[in-house]
Amino acid sequence: MNVQSNVTVNNGVNTEALIGARGAFAEAPQAAQFTFRSSCSWIEGTYSANKINSYFGLGQEHERKRTFSIESDHPEVFAAADRAPxxxxxxxxxxxxxxxxxxxxxxxxxxxxxxxxxxxxxxxxxxxxxxxxxxxxxxxxxxxxxxxxxxxxxxxxxxxxxxxxxxxxxxxxxxxxxxxxxxxxxx
Amino acid sequence: MKRISALIIGAGQAGLAMSHHLSARSVPNVILERGEVANSWKTERWDSLRLLTPNWQSRLPGHAYAGDDPDGFMSVAQTAKFLDTYAATITAPIETRTTVTRVRRIGDDYEVETNRGLWSCRNIVLASGACNRASIPQFSTGIPESIDQLSPLAYRNPSQLRPGGVLVVGASATGVQLAAELRAAGHDVMLAAGHHVRMPRFYRGRDIQWWMDRSGLLSTTVAEVDDLQRARAVPSLQLVGEASTRFLDLNTLQSAGVEIVGRFTGLRDRTALFSGGLANATALSDLKMNRALDGFDAWAAEAGLTDLPAPERFAPTKVAEAPRLSLDLARGRISTILWATGFRPDFDWLHLPVFDHKSRLAHEGGVVARGLYVLGLPFLRKRNSTLIDGVGADAAALADHLVSTNVRHAA
The missing domain is CATH 3.30.300.20 (K homology (KH) domain)
Known part of the structure; x- marks a missing residue:
């Protein structure tokens, strides 16, 4: 492993926190059990929208500050309206x-x-x-x-x-x- | 009940080396052996196997290879004989045909139950080996009954197998050797390869073990690696004990007509499913090999070794454009599955709270508990802990620990 701690590198990733998490999960593997979810609603045709917010991890439910949305549809060659990927x-x-x-x-x-x-x-x-x-x-x-x-x-x-x-x-x-x-x- | 200071369980290279070191420290000891000296070598290895280490590297405390072929590789029979000679040389006190059935802690002592009576001792050294059981995935129980399943511990030679195709699972030394042997015997062979380590047998005119030994790689200690779990799980190098075979890698096997597929990940009904990540497994392996060769070159330059042939790098591993992702096992192409998916030790008879959450023996550099030691496990204290060449130093360190602990306890 070429961990070059003498060089200041910033890619915006907190690897120290991630390595700390590894240590914590080794002690308590249950805390490492996460469940992610997305809720999808049909809008019309092949057009639908997902709402993504809560997830389970570290032994409890988490609510985010905001809800994310991912929409999906199909392109015109499939006789759809192409409103989303x-x-x-x-x-x-x-x-x-x-x-x-x-x-x-x-x-x-x-x-x-x-x-x-x-x-x-x-x-x-x-x-x-x-x-x-x-x-x-x-x-x-x-x-x-x-x-x-x-x-x-x-x-x-x-x-x-x-x-x-x-x-x-x-x-x-x-x-x-x-x-x-x-x-x-x-x- | 018989009583002794130290009982050593297993009369292979580890148990014999430990007996040598304990006797040298005046610790009365007896080796309990379920069969005879070098039992696993004599009963659980395939016919064509040769050591992956050259003869010069067969060095045990007080005993080393002294023949006229230091660069050769011992067969299984020669290895067994080498250990028989060692046992006779050190006059190790061995109780053969003695199987340990249970170990319990009674106060400061251990009570060891065998098929030939009870023992009581202050210290136990587990030297029964790292490869007693084949590690076979749970989903193997769902394989159709029309297919024979075999582990490397039961495999001897190709004549054992029914005619027809063979799926070899695993691409460490065992998997690649058996795939090559079965292909040469005329079988249609498919090899499922997960993470593996490619390495040339010789490099710049020297055996790869020479490079690993001299550069200090083999004596790397547990304190010097940043992820010990990972280091302990590294599969064996894709090597064969044959000086003329430079590579026994996936390219060699493909040239011989072996079909390479990704890791065997599970079954859907009767269909075997293989990972689509093969290309990355081979890329990681090529990068790892090149990093090792870079390290050897840097060491050689620093050590001023100027009489060696120039460094070279090898063509990357070829992967088919679209490797197979599944195989209907009921279609008849495969008649045998050979699980070369690794080995694990057997400590079922050890009735002590010394196992981690994954049922592995927990130890610190071979110290399991007070008076309880283990030898011969992967990266126990150093990278060469599983080698005949490495077990002697581990045994010496643990023998020292045993003596100093016993003295402290008695005081």
């Missing part, structure tokens, strides 16, 4: 944000000053799957590509290691690459 685009955005946050956190921990982090995410979907035209074709992405451009005070290999370590610890990378049991019920 599609759900798969939101998933791609979530992956990019997750990896980007990870890059910043790992860079901070390793004493690497970032100047800019840009990324583009692409996901390929054969819509014959969604339309139920061919059972051999899945509904989801057949592949996802993420391309990073990073300017930082580090060697090429050190920057590659930031991106690799970020994937290793990323929730969204895990969610997209590994299976998850999903239960959908009617209230």
């Amino acid at each position: 599609t759900p798969p685009e939101i998933a791609l955005a979530a992956l990019a944000s997750c990896l980007t946050g990870g890059v910043a956190a790992v860079a901070q921990h390793r004493g690497i000053q970032l100047r800019s982090v840009q990324s583009t995410v692409e996901g390929d979907i054969d819509v014959q799957g969604i339309l139920g035209m061919d059972p051999e074709i899945r509904s989801g992405f057949s592949s996802i590509r993420v391309s990073f451009e990073i300017d930082a005070d580090a060697s090429k290999d050190e920057i590659a290691a930031l991106v690799a370590q970020s994937q290793k610890r990323s929730a969204m990378f895990d969610i997209l690459t590994n299976p998850t049991n999903v239960n959908v019920s009617l209230a």
